Amino acid sequence: MPSDHRPAAGEAPALGDPAVTGVLAQYLANARAPDLPTRVRKEAARTFCNWLGCAVGGSRHEAVSIAIGALEPFSGPKQATVLGRAERLDILNAALVNGISSHVFDFDDTHLKTVIHPAGPVASAALAFAEYRPVSGRDFLHALVLGVETECRIGNAVFPAHYDVGWHITGTAGVFGAAAAIGKLLGLDAQRMAWALGLAATQPVGLREMFGTMTKSFHPGRAAQNGMTAALLAAGGYTSSDRAIEAKRGWATVLSTARNYAEITEGLGERFEIGLNTYKPFACGIVIHPAIDGCVQLRREHALTPEAVERIALRVNPLVLELTGKRTPQTGLEGKFSVFHACAVAIAEGAAGESQFSDAAVANPVIVALRDRVQATAAPEIPPEAVEIEMTLRDGGHVAKSVRHAIGSLERPMTDADLEAKFAGLTDSILSPSGARRLLDLCWRIEELGDVADIARAAAIA
Amino acid sequence: MPSDHRPAAGEAPALGDPAVTGVLAQYLANARAPDLPTRVRKEAARTFCNWLGCAVGGSRHEAVSIAIGALEPFSGPKQATVLGRAERLDILNAALVNGISSHVFDFDDTHLKTVIHPAGPVASAALAFAEYRPVSGRDFLHALVLGVETECRIGNAVFPAHYDVGWHITGTAGVFGAAAAIGKLLGLDAQRMAWALGLAATQPVGLREMFGTMTKSFHPGRAAQNGMTAALLAAGGYTSSDRAIEAKRGWATVLSTARNYAEITEGLGERFEIGLNTYKPFACGIVIHPAIDGCVQLRREHALTPEAVERIALRVNPLVLELTGKRTPQTGLEGKFSVFHACAVAIAEGAAGESQFSDAAVANPVIVALRDRVQATAAPEIPPEAVEIEMTLRDGGHVAKSVRHAIGSLERPMTDADLEAKFAGLTDSILSPSGARRLLDLCWRIEELGDVADIARAAAIA
Numbered sequence: 032m033p034s035d036h037r038p039a040a041g042e043a044p045a046l047g048d049p050a051v052t053g054v055l056a057q058y059l060a061n062a063r064a065p066d067l068p069t070r071v072r073k074e075a076a077r078t079f080c081n082w083l084g085c086a087v088g089g090s091r092h093e094a095v096s097i098a099i100g101a102l103e104p105f106s107g108p109k110q111a112t113v114l115g116r117a118e119r120l121d122i123l124n125a126a127l128v129n130g131i132s133s134h135v136f137d138f139d140d141t142h143l144k145t146v147i148h149p150a151g152p153v154a155s156a157a158l159a160f161a162e163y164r165p166v167s168g169r170d171f172l173h174a175l176v177l178g179v180e181t182e183c184r185i186g187n188a189v190f191p192a193h194y195d196v197g198w199h200i201t202g203t204a205g206v207f208g209a210a211a212a213i214g215k216l217l218g219l220d221a222q223r224m225a226w227a228l229g230l231a232a233t234q235p236v237g238l239r240e241m242f243g244t245m246t247k248s249f250h251p252g253r254a255a256q257n258g259m260t261a262a263l264l265a266a267g268g269y270t271s272s273d274r275a276i277e278a279k280r281g282w283a284t285v286l287s288t289a290r291n292y293a294e295i296t297e298g299l300g301e302r303f304e305i306g307l308n309t310y311k312p313f314a315c316g317i318v319i320h321p322a323i324d325g326c327v328q329l330r331r332e333h334a335l336t337p338e339a340v341e342r343i344a345l346r347v348n349p350l351v352l353e354l355t356g357k358r359t360p361q362t363g364l365e366g367k368f369s370v371f372h373a374c375a376v377a378i379a380e381g382a383a384g385e386s387q388f389s390d391a392a393v394a395n396p397v398i399v400a401l402r403d404r405v406q407a408t409a410a411p412e413i414p415p416e417a418v419e420i421e422m423t424l425r426d427g428g429h430v431a432k433s434v435r436h437a438i439g440s441l442e443r444p445m446t447d448a449d450l451e452a453k454f455a456g457l458t459d460s461i462l463s464p465s466g467a468r469r470l471l472d473l474c475w476r477i478e479e480l481g482d483v484a485d486i487a488r489a490a491a492i493a
Numbered sequence: 494m495p496s497d498h499r500p501a502a503g504e505a506p507a508l509g510d511p512a513v514t515g516v517l518a519q520y521l522a523n524a525r526a527p528d529l530p531t532r533v534r535k536e537a538a539r540t541f542c543n544w545l546g547c548a549v550g551g552s553r554h555e556a557v558s559i560a561i562g563a564l565e566p567f568s569g570p571k572q573a574t575v576l577g578r579a580e581r582l583d584i585l586n587a588a589l590v591n592g593i594s595s596h597v598f599d600f601d602d603t604h605l606k607t608v609i610h611p612a613g614p615v616a617s618a619a620l621a622f623a624e625y626r627p628v629s630g631r632d633f634l635h636a637l638v639l640g641v642e643t644e645c646r647i648g649n650a651v652f653p654a655h656y657d658v659g660w661h662i663t664g665t666a667g668v669f670g671a672a673a674a675i676g677k678l679l680g681l682d683a684q685r686m687a688w689a690l691g692l693a694a695t696q697p698v699g700l701r702e703m704f705g706t707m708t709k710s711f712h713p714g715r716a717a718q719n720g721m722t723a724a725l726l727a728a729g730g731y732t733s734s735d736r737a738i739e740a741k742r743g744w745a746t747v748l749s750t751a752r753n754y755a756e757i758t759e760g761l762g763e764r765f766e767i768g769l770n771t772y773k774p775f776a777c778g779i780v781i782h783p784a785i786d787g788c789v790q791l792r793r794e795h796a797l798t799p800e801a802v803e804r805i806a807l808r809v810n811p812l813v814l815e816l817t818g819k820r821t822p823q824t825g826l827e828g829k830f831s832v833f834h835a836c837a838v839a840i841a842e843g844a845a846g847e848s849q850f851s852d853a854a855v856a857n858p859v860i861v862a863l864r865d866r867v868q869a870t871a872a873p874e875i876p877p878e879a880v881e882i883e884m885t886l887r888d889g890g891h892v893a894k895s896v897r898h899a900i901g902s903l904e905r906p907m908t909d910a911d912l913e914a915k916f917a918g919l920t921d922s923i924l925s926p927s928g929a930r931r932l933l934d935l936c937w938r939i940e941e942l943g944d945v946a947d948i949a950r951a952a953a954i955a
Contacts, residue, residue, distance in 0.1 A: 196747055230711070233698060237696075238695045245732045272706055285700055
């Protein structure tokens with residue numbers, strides 16, 4: 032005769048004796064925008080800019096259209112923009128859909144320490160919310176930083192055990208990030224912020240089994256929506272645990288076999304996880320980024336064309352062939368799992384964006400012919416983030432390139448100009464050149480904006 | 494340099510080679526209402542009736558009001574009834590709020606084998622949906638049965654390990670139940686039903702740490718909402734895993750250390766878990782139900798009044814004092830954790846509904862005085878579902894009662910008349926007597942109804 036009542040009310044320690052959740056909630060409630068270091072604010076703008084380009088770029092994907100079609104009949108007032116589209120939805124549904132589109136190309140930002148994609152859950156919630164209640168650019172960036180801080184620190188505390196067992200950490204930790212960001216925009220005190228984290232903890236999203244299906248991109252979107260719901264309920268006084276993360280039957284114990292709470296509680300306000308955020312230059316898994324990077328560099332340095340290249344020999348970490356060893360990809364999606372195709376498009380087009388992984392690109396005879404002239408050898412002494420490339424040219428010449436850290440890594444971050452080029456490539460089929468330029472300018476000037484909703488409106492299609 | 498891409502598309506076995514998820518999805522897609530045994534349909538009506546009374550009865554709780562207040566600004570068209578109230582919300586939000594109110598008194602049904610409260614996630618979703626797309630009573634009961642079947646079988650497969658680690662199984666398994674029920678009402682084929690189960694699997698709800706806070710009742714509500722969302726997305730073609738339950742990084746492996754898939758796949762359509770559903774006669778944890786039952790029986794048999802009773806001596810399983818040993822409860826909620834208070838109200842009022850666990854009841858001098866005359870002794874030889882009661886009366890007499898199985902157990906189920914009395918007690922402060930009678934009549938006649946939405950409308954307040 033089991034019972035799921037707990038023995039007595041009032042057992043949980045008061046927030047006056049803060050543990051992990053309490054420390055975090057108090058930090059979030061008390062943090063002030065002017066205290067953010069300049070470099071942190073700068074990185075937040077870069078994170079936001081990269082996320083926005085991904086969301087607009089992904090907005091035509093079938094997953095986005097299906098989600099809108101399925102949920103629009105139940106959506107509330109047309110409060111918020113669906114980025115890159117004409118539809119408007121209530122802010123909770125907009126957060127979901129924008130989160131889907133920002134991740135659907137797998138081209139969004141990565142906190143490499145945890146493989147969390149930080150912006151999806153947080154920015155998708157915060158930008159939609161800013162269309163409901165006006166938010167200045169300064170406060171918006173602050174909420175974005177705090178959301179990223181929250182999800183990445185909680186992720187740090189349980190990575191890799193939590194990820195290894197099968198959780199898609201972007202969704203499971205991301206829901207805390209969204210709750211923290213919206214909680215901050217709502218001005219929650221420490222008690223209600225703790226409840227918001229509790230309501231987030233109880234609705235994690237994302238199993239890794241879903242990778243390869245549309246449900247993967249559902250995860251950051253639903254995390255955004257769940258976190259916003261958590262903050263809205265807590266703001267209204269909906270009670271939850273004060274110890275949701277660290278309690279015996281709380282999030283970290285139930286969802287992970289390992290926990291390091293110091294990752295959550297130490298150095299708050301001193302070090303910022305957003306400083307560890309990275310941006311993908313190429314629209315595929317990062318394991319083949321070094322090879323693409325090297326090929327793009329060789330193309331530029333030697334003005335290479337496909338016809339000029341006789342043979343390409345790669346020496347790669349064994350992981351590269353294990354994950355992306357597809358010799359004859361048949362679809363664009365399969366092309367993302369072929370280091371051979373990726374090198375061929377890098378030589379032929381000097382890029383590896385979404386259009387280089389289209390079905391058409393994979394079927395292009397020039398690309399196919401060049402792809403078949405790429406060889407790859409697994410070499411355990413080559414680290415995963417490196418590659419050795421040797422090319423034999425038709426004219427008998429040889430060129431070579433050794434990449435230690437691919438562009439987009441922490442060691443070789445994308446420049447602002449790189450991010451602008453990526454943004455342009457993602458949005459050029461959706462926005463006019465002047466519209467894209469204007470949107471990008473708003474992103475870089477975000478801290479000066481009195482109302483961040485200007486950005487959302489500029490990312491809508493009439 | 495980790496990557497969260499999976500190696501290649503198309504790796505998942507086709508649904509043509511069904512494993513656990515596939516077998517379940519095919520059963521759900523092919524099941525036909527006329528094949529349901531009569532006793533199963535009867536139990537489904539009882540389950541529904543009990544759930545509806547709980548939802549109407551809980552509709553004035555602060556948690557319900559807060560949730561409506563927080564989410565109404567974002568709700569869509571006024572498609573569905575908030576039971577027991579005047580507000581209307583879109584069907585997804587109505588499912589959430591009705592799920593909260595149905596569980597907020599902890600008075601809803603219990604599948605004792607798993608401690609799942611089956612109706613909350615399933616009926617909350619299905620009744621709201623029926624206000625959007627007309628559903629006959631026959632099809633509604635069928636969807637309810639299939640939803641309960643799905644959540645309880647999945648619960649059976651992972652209980653108790655999954656519950657013991659800290660998951661609130663009503664929310665984590667319940668989301669599958671809601672997805673199955675709404676998927677059936679949407680007429681999904683096996684492929685889309687599998688996707689609906691996949692989208693459900695990836696958004697489990699509920700940590701046991703939340704017990705004792707409003708977030709506990711959020712769980713069945715959010716499970717209803719998530720399951721409905723899953724079915725709606727799958728109906729639109731939003732893809733998910735075909736092996737969400739049994740895959741290496743699927744629901745059962747990630748959320749439980751033990752799995753028995755035969756509980757899911759064997760005997761589908763032959764045995765029905767709803768036959769194991771039970772209904773609480775008393776508004777508190779079932780561990781003190783035997784004592785209340787015995788006191789109510791003695792009161793009736795001997796026309797006892799509080800004044801007539803000198804002393805009450807209980808012999809109880811040690812669990813009773815461990816969980817409900819509160820000697821001097823100060824609030825109604827604390828009263829639920831006091832076997833002494835519970836016996837006192839049972840003698841004084843012959844009932845232990847929500848009003849017997851009010852703050853006023855706990856402060857009532859007659860109850861307090863009688864409570865202090867209750868003694869309880871822990872006796873390991875008494876099973877948790879039993880009690881031995883001896884009373885010394887003021888007139889020098891003695892009466893005694895031995896309860897082997899409390900009313901509301903599988904061995905001594907509540908009769909239809911008991912359920913009617915419970916329904917009346919829950920709704921009498923909210924509906925007029927004639928309104929409550931009419932609603933109850935609709936519930937008992939549910940199979941004859943052409944449009945189940947008639948019930949929802951009859952449960953609204955003008």
